[in-house]
Structures are given as C-alpha cells and as structure tokens.
Amino acid sequence: MKRLRIGLVGTGSWASSTHAPALAAHPDVEFSGVWGRRSDAASALATAHTTVSYADVDELFAASDAVAFAVPPDVQAPLAARAAAAGCHLLLDKPVATTVAAARDLATAAEAARVASVVFFTLRFAGPTSAWVTEQAATPDWFAGRADWYSSFYAPDGTSPFSSPWRAQRGGLWDVGPHALSILMPVLGDVTAVTAAPGRADLVHLILRHSTGASSTATLSLTTPPKASGVTVELRGEAGTALMPSGGGALDAFRSAIDALLVSARSGQPHPCDVRFGLRVTEILAEAEKQLPAT
Template sequence: MNRLRIGLVGTGPWATATHAPALARHPDIDLSGVWGRRPEAAATLASAHGTTAYADIDALFAASDAVAFAVPPDVQAPLATRAAAAGCHLLLDKPVATAPATARELARAVERAEVASVVFFTLRFATLSSAWLAEQSTVGGWYTGRADWYGSFYTPDGTAAFSSPWRASRGGLWDVGPHALSMLLPVLGDVSEVTAAPGPGDTAHLILRHTGGASSTAALSLTAPAKGSGLAVELRGDHGIAVLPPWEGADEAFDAAIDALLTAARTGTAHPCDARFGLRVTEILARAEERMRAA
C-alpha cells in the first residue's frame, strides 16, 4: 500500500480549516472526495482542494481506502459504521458518539471488518504532550492526577466560530471531556467509579477512581470567562509532580493522527486511540452525565 485514498465527511469549520488542508497536502494521501450534509458546501470545499464532491456517501466510501470524519458525534457514529462495513479505515473525531450503544456498534463494526481506526484526541498526537504522556507512563508511581480544560467559546473574544449546535447542547463534558480522559487513562488506568457534579454554565466536575487504585479529577467547560480559560494536566506521585507543557495546536497534531492511521492500516497493529478506546471514553462520559443529572 503506497498512497491511501482518504475521503472526507464533513464541511464545517473544522473540516475546512484543519481536516481538508491536512489531507490534501499529505505526501502519502490522495484526497478522494468530500461529502457533506450541505451539498453546496461540499462542492465548494472539494473545488478548493481539487477533488470530487459526492452526493452519495456510499459512493465516496467505494472510492476511498479510508474516511476522515468532521461531523457531530451522533452523525459520525452511524456513518462510520457504514464506512467500516464498506472496508474503509477510519479517522474519527472525538467523542466517537455520545450514546454507549452506538459507540459499541461502531467498535464492533471495526473489529468485524478488520479495518484500522484512529480517534483524534488532540493532546495524544501533539508532539510535546504525547512525548510528556509517554514519559509519565514509563515513570509510573502516580497516585493522583487532574485534567482541567476551561474553554471560553462564547465570550466576545472566544472561538464561537468553531462551535456547533451539538457543542452548545452537550457542553464541555462531551467536547473537552474526551481530551481529559485521553490523558488520564493511559497513565492512571481504566476508570472503575465516576462521580460528577455540575458547576456554573456548562462546567462539569468529575472525580474518578481508577482500577489501579489511583484517583483523579477533571474540570471541563466551554463557558469560562476568557481570562479564566486554560488547560492544565498534572500528576502527583512517588517521583513528585509532573505538569503538562504547553501544547502546539490542532494542525500539527492532526498531521500526526493521519500518520498514525497510515501506520495502523499498513501494519495491522491497533493504535492506542482506536475505536475501542473511543468507546470506553463514551461509556465513562455517559456515566458522568448520569451522575450530573442525579446531582
């Protein structure tokens, strides 16, 4: 397998600013086409990158070896399940779904079709943050951690242009919660217990018990004041305190995610951030949502 034909599903801000440019410039990829729920937007995006706009999504799957998704999670999951059944490798966005049953169906479809899957958790693919995580996993001895992501999407100087109805309705728990879990689970282990409570705006506070005995917390929001926004990941243990360094941004990380999918497709070796891991993240966040509703 030399060059991989990758189709793009989605035409929104992330697809336009990040996904399509990265796929079009990658030296080992042919951008095989674009499909979107708005045909006119698909035509515009496809024209900008010299590829084909498809009116029939199954035709895009047939013309592709892999498919990248930049659509809301509960649109993504059933379409990705169809793409896997068509034999396409999957480059998924987080969360893979907001319903565990739907995420489970997707993970099973990937296994049945024996296709590769990579879920784009930004911090897991950015150079500095991924190297930091690998180092802390090797050190071990951590007994607690925290992952706080305070976004300010909806302030006057925020990034509301990259928001969407699903983000506005599901909030920080589902948008930045996957990022937090993607950093905590590889170091502290799977989650056995979840406690959660709502804070101001869409803020969610999580307390997690991990299977190895460690505990962690997460604070997640898209509605923080601009001057109170920021990202912090911290671990404490036998060797002291480890703090995540500043990260570089989504573009560089998405390039690395593409490379990871290519490697998984060519070698048949599952990536740690595959559809099965995406399912586990959905299960944990769904449990946290239940806890918040009961609070």
C-alpha cells in the same frame, strides 16, 4: 508505497481548517473527495483542495480506502459504521458518539470489517503533549492527577466558528471531557469509578478512580470567561509533580493522526487511540452524565 485514498465527511470549520488541509498536503495520502450534508459547502471545500465532492456518501466510501470524519458525534457514528462495512479504515473525531449503544455499534462494525481506526484526541497527537504522556506513562507510582479544561471558545450567540447545536446541548462534559480522559487514562489506568457534580452553566466536576489505584479530578467547561480560561494537567507521585506542557497546533496534530492511521492500516496493529478506546471514553462520560441533573 501506494498512497492511501482518504475521503472526508464534513464541511464545517474543523473540516476546512484542519482535516482538508492536512489530507491534501500529506505525501502518503490521496485526498479522494468530500461529502457533506450541504452539497454547496462540500463542493467549495473540494474545489479549494483540488479534489471532488460527492452527492452520495456511499460513493465517497467506494472511492476511498479510509475516511476522516468532522461531523457531530451522533452523525459520525452511524456513517462511520457504514464506512467500515464498505471496507474503509476510520479516522474519527472525538467523542465517537454520545450514547454507549451508538459507540458500541461503531466499534462492532469496525471489528467485524477488520478495519483500522484512530480517534483524533488533539493533545494525544500534538508533539509536545504526546511525548509528555509517553514519558509519564513510563514513570511508576503516580497516585493523583488533575485535568482542568476551562475553555471559552464556545460562544452561545453563535459568533464562534466552533459553535454548534451538539456542543450547546452536551456542553464541556462531552466536548472537552474526552480530551481529559485521553491524557489521564494512559498514565493512571482505566477508570473504575466516576462521580460527577455540576457547576455553573455547563461546568462539570469529575472524581475518577483508576485501575492503578490512583485517583484524579477533571473540571470541564466550554463557557469559562475568556480571562479565566486555560488548560492544566498535573500529576503527583513518587517522582514528584509533573505538569503537561503546552500542546502544538491542531494541524500538525492531525497530520500525526493520519500517520498513525497509515501505520495501523498497513501493519494491522491497533492504535492505543482506536475505536475501542473511543467506546470506553463514551462509557465513562455516559456514566458521569447519568449523575448530573437533567437540563
């Protein structure tokens, strides 16, 4: 079977530690090149993985069957729409955008071009957690859930490799909120109502109603003290209580996301974590953001 040519947009820590190594090593992928807003970083990343860098992003699209994105969400959305218009399948990062209008434009572009799309929610593709979600989604009568995402990886002083202006501006709601929704919604159903309340620093509390009649809570933060950090997802229902296991590594999860895109591109069947799901996540988070005090 012909290998799919997949290019990479982005040159930051996430791109260099996860996206590029996975694309370069995948047996069914031809790593077709790199484009970044810093040409020197794009050149260095391309050289490290024996591919080429492009000065023009549209040239990368022309040389690719699909494109993976590792850039801030509001940079990603318009570039991904251009990639779709060029006929490229999309391997997107979460959130797909931080405005509903941008996410909707991207979803519309992907549908118009009839390209496949997968949004990389890490724990939806990590082996142990992906299997757990599938198992719980097949279990009836959950009535409540909670997702606590207390992260301390974001360093306001810039010492973390994942520090970035968009994370500083948007906080835990937009960075780890998509993870929580990607786990809760496949099990409990679409969110029909959301209530949001602020905590200290970027901490946000959500109360969610779901289409199944279940309810859940989500607590989201990037600025938790390191000794208090951790992720917990718990479900309660007729079957008892279920706790999500620890996830696998990001690199293995991204390989699984590549596999999912390949299947969707070749079969024409949409993946559950496609751009439409990414749009729905953006709609829910945008509604929550409206209820929080302006910063």
